Amino acid sequence: MTSTASNGPGFFGELLDPAHRVDPYPLYERMRAAGPVRLGSMPVVVLSSHADCTAVLRHRDAAVDRSHAAIPMGPTPVHDLAGEFGAGLTGIAPMLFRDAPDHTRLRRLVAAAFTPARVRGLEPRITALADAALDRAGARGALDIVADLAYPLPVTVICELLGVPPVDEPRIREWSGLLARTLDPIAAVGAGRPDPAELVRASNELHGYFEQLTRYRRTRPGTDLLSELIAAEASGAALTHDELIATCGLLLIAGHETTVNLISNTVLALLRQRHHLAILRGARAFAGAVIEESLRFDPPVHLVPRIARAPIPLPGIDLERGDLVILMLAAANRDPAVFADPGRFDPARHDRHLAFGLGQHFCLGAPLARLEATVAINRFAARVRRPRLSEDPPPYRAHVTLRGPAAIEVEFDAIAPAA
Ligand code: HEM
Secondary structure (H helix, E strand, O other): OOOOOOOHHHHHHHHHOHHHOOOOHHHHHHHHHHOOEEOOOOOEEEEOOHHHHHHHHHOOOEEOOHHHOOOOOOOOHHHHHOOOOOOOOOOOOOHHHOOOOHHHHHHHHHHHHOOHHHHHOOHHHHHHHHHHHHHHHHHHOOEEHHHHHHOHHHHHHHHHHHOOOHHHHHHHHHHHHHHHHHHOOHHHHOOOOOOHHHHHHHHHHHHHHHHHHHHHHHHOOOOOHHHHHHHHHHOOOOOOHHHHHHHHHHHHHHHHOOHHHHHHHHHHHHHHOHHHHHHHHHOHHHHHHHHHHHHHHOOOOOEEEEEEOOOEEOOOOEEOOOOEEEEEHHHHOOOOOOOOOOOOOOOOOOOOOOOOOOHHHOOOOHHHHHHHHHHHHHHHHHHEEOOEEOOOOOOEOOOOOOOOEOOOEEEOOEEOOOO
16 A cells, blocks of 8 residues: 555644643544554654554564664764764664664663563662652652652662762753653754753763763672673673663663653552542552553653664555654554553553553563552552642643653642651
């Protein structure tokens, strides 16, 4: 079949419009109903159905290496935004933008250091961090779920995992916040776009920071993930120095700019549907189902890109070689062909969402994200007495791809002491 072109640029313009950030789902419904769309005559296609997104994520010719694109692109989005493909940038593309065999090699090394046992072992620490965050809010008598719980928790966890000293966390946050915005489709960053010079600075400073930390850890290895990756590099296990640094940057940004949204979106859903919060108070194990449904219903990552490195025929469109394909995961997660009554938050569903992607690039940090969110909502449910939303809907960040609330102010009667 040939390409569909109707409505493409219109939908895309709407997608980037900040007015849709609070509730993009009616737009996604229209996009899905319209089927695959090509943006005018451009080599850019937007796919919104569960079947199309799944087919592309599993397809061997759906690449992430941006050099396959028909429109000229740098090796990472930061390169595109930093000016003539990253003038002045140091560093190389991390595994998220690399295909096999490099991707396979890098992913295997990180997966070996990022084991389920290591993640499970973090639970007591994550619980202590969540309790400390709620203690601070209790002492102040005010709670913003985003600033007080959802953001600091994953930042501290990923920094500790990588062996970043706590004193450096504020700098890490600044770099990561700036760089997260670069994952948005390029046109979206127009108005509030970070200054390219700022991006180059943030990216180079992050790179330089991990250069320094790596140098330090080479002589004083710890039990952290970075030390294990350095050992892999030293053992000749095919991880170059630049790849090591790029991996650290990826883990750092992927490790918290997403989980913040998962915790925030889940608390928001619980405060809007309080019967689930009541169940959670009595049965902590319910958290797993609540989080899976939150990942489907309001995912932290709304879209991921792919590039067709060869023609890919789909039922509603033929992807051409070089097409940039935007996969609307958040739209696929509400596809009525897969999920009955998709606009209803129902933790009893079976898990077939695409929130963590699928196939070769399936999120490496999914077990950690699930654990952090489970602990956060269980501590919230157990300790915060009669929580109410101060403002509904809350304000949202400008980000299109990593969409989530900017703040969730919660009123409450008390925050009970940690048991
Ligand atoms: C709720 C939180 C999270 C969500 C929704 C999420 C989502 C995703 C998605 C959709 C992808 C696939 C991207 C693609 O296919 O192009 C991905 C990849 C990745 N994620 Fe996550 N992520 C989360 C948390 C984390 C955490 C906590 C870490 C690490 C500490 C992490 C590390 C990674 C890495 C390294 C990749 C690249 C994997 C590869 O290229 O093979 N993520 N994530």
